[in-house]
Amino acid sequence: MEAIRVAVTGASGRMGRTLIEAALAHPGVELGAALERPGSTLIGCDAGELVARGHAAVKLTGDLALVNDDFDVLVDFTSPKSSLGFLQYCVENNKPMVIGTTGFTDEEKAEIAQAAQAIPVILAPNMAVGVNLLFKLLETAAEVMGSYTDIEIIEGHHRFKKDAPSGTALKMGEVIADKLGQDLNECAIYGREGITGERDRDTIAFSTIRAGDIVGEHTALFADIGERLEITHKASSRMTFANGAMRASSWLMQREPGLYDMQQVLGFKPV
Ligand SMILES: NC(=O)C1=CN([C@@H]2O[C@H](COP(=O)(O)OP(=O)(O)OC[C@H]3O[C@@H](n4cnc5c(N)ncnc54)[C@H](OP(=O)(O)O)[C@@H]3O)[C@@H](O)[C@H]2O)C=CC1
Numbered sequence: 001m002e003a004i005r006v007a008v009t010g011a012s013g014r015m016g017r018t019l020i021e022a023a024l025a026h027p028g029v030e031l032g033a034a035l036e037r038p039g040s041t042l043i044g045c046d047a048g049e050l051v052a053r054g055h056a057a058v059k060l061t062g063d064l065a066l067v068n069d070d071f072d073v074l075v076d077f078t079s080p081k082s083s084l085g086f087l088q089y090c091v092e093n094n095k096p097m098v099i100g101t102t103g104f105t106d107e108e109k110a111e112i113a114q115a116a117q118a119i120p121v122i123l124a125p126n127m128a129v130g131v132n133l134l135f136k137l138l139e140t141a142a143e144v145m146g147s148y149t150d151i152e153i154i155e156g157h158h159r160f161k162k163d164a165p166s167g168t169a170l171k172m173g174e175v176i177a178d179k180l181g182q183d184l185n186e187c188a189i190y191g192r193e194g195i196t197g198e199r200d201r202d203t204i205a206f207s208t209i210r211a212g213d214i215v216g217e218h219t220a221l222f223a224d225i226g227e228r229l230e231i232t233h234k235a236s237s238r239m240t241f242a243n244g245a246m247r248a249s250s251w252l253m254q255r256e257p258g259l260y261d262m263q264q265v266l267g268f269k270p271v
């Protein structure tokens with residue numbers, strides 16, 4: 001089988017660089033193109049040299065149209081505004097897209113779902129295997145303990161992260177709320193201050209840490225009087241997300257148009 005050629009957007013970003021490294025190393029995948037913000041001083045540089053992996057013969061470009069024939073799947077970890085622009089390009093040019101960006105509003109997510117009627121799209125706030133298994137474990141925890149415990153979701157990330165709570169934490173909240181027959185928009189609490197009163201058992205509360213170089217840590221806490229269950233995932237390298245994105249890219253190539261997630265890629269959920 002021929003290798004899947006991926007285009008990586010936001011090439012000089014934290015994930016962009018890691019995705020380039022992953023594409024250069026992952027079996028069955030090739031780096032086809034690497035995108036930078038138009039006007040960036042890095043345009044024209046070699047993508048392999050950018051990540052200190054030797055010459056890759058892929059020059060950074062600011063214009064997707066110039067490399068349209070060089071890639072099969074677009075892999076995008078940038079910002080919501082930029083992702084939606086790339087999504088429009090993918091629809092117009094019939095290219096599958098893997099979206100790892102977080103921080104989308106409900107309206108933007110609806111826009112992505114609409115686009116996925118025309119092309120195959122994976123939208124996943126976290127491409128690590130362990131986190132997607134955690135989503136599954138949360139269903140069981142919510143089923144068994146969710147109705148009588150206090151549920152708290154705690155996440156920590158590096159000081160540069162722009163959105164909060166993380167996309168992963170919000171998805172954790174959604175998974176739990178769905179199992180409990182609740183709407184996260186109705187029961188979420190984002191931080192506490194002052195005289196808050198006693199805790200309302202029907203809420204799911206989020207706490208956010210932003211500090212130093214934390215790659216990504218997520219805990220779900222189900223607390224009763226006398227015992228508590230904590231389920232934690234800790235990422236120590238962005239390569240875990242990037243390898244997940246490569247796996248997702250290969251999987252997506254064989255799909256019909258539709259909106260998919262990482263649990264389907266990993267076989268934890270039916271397609
Ligand atoms: N799904 C997952 O598994 C994971 C998701 N993420 C998500 O990925 C996203 C990126 O994270 P990270 O790499 O740390 O962020 P960075 O800020 O390091 O990188 C973002 C990159 O996108 C570029 N970019 C942003 N906006 C635009 C735009 N409008 N046009 C062109 N380029 C743009 C930036 O360019 P410039 O510097 O010029 O602004 C930069 O190169 C975040 O949403 C994060 O939450 C992160 C890790 C794992």
Ligand SMILES: O=C(O)C1=N[C@H](C(=O)O)C[C@H](O)C1
Nearest residue numbers: 102125126161166167168216
């Ligand atoms: O911005 C990051 O770094 C990460 N973002 C994702 C999120 O918002 O959930 C996933 C990962 O934890 C790293």
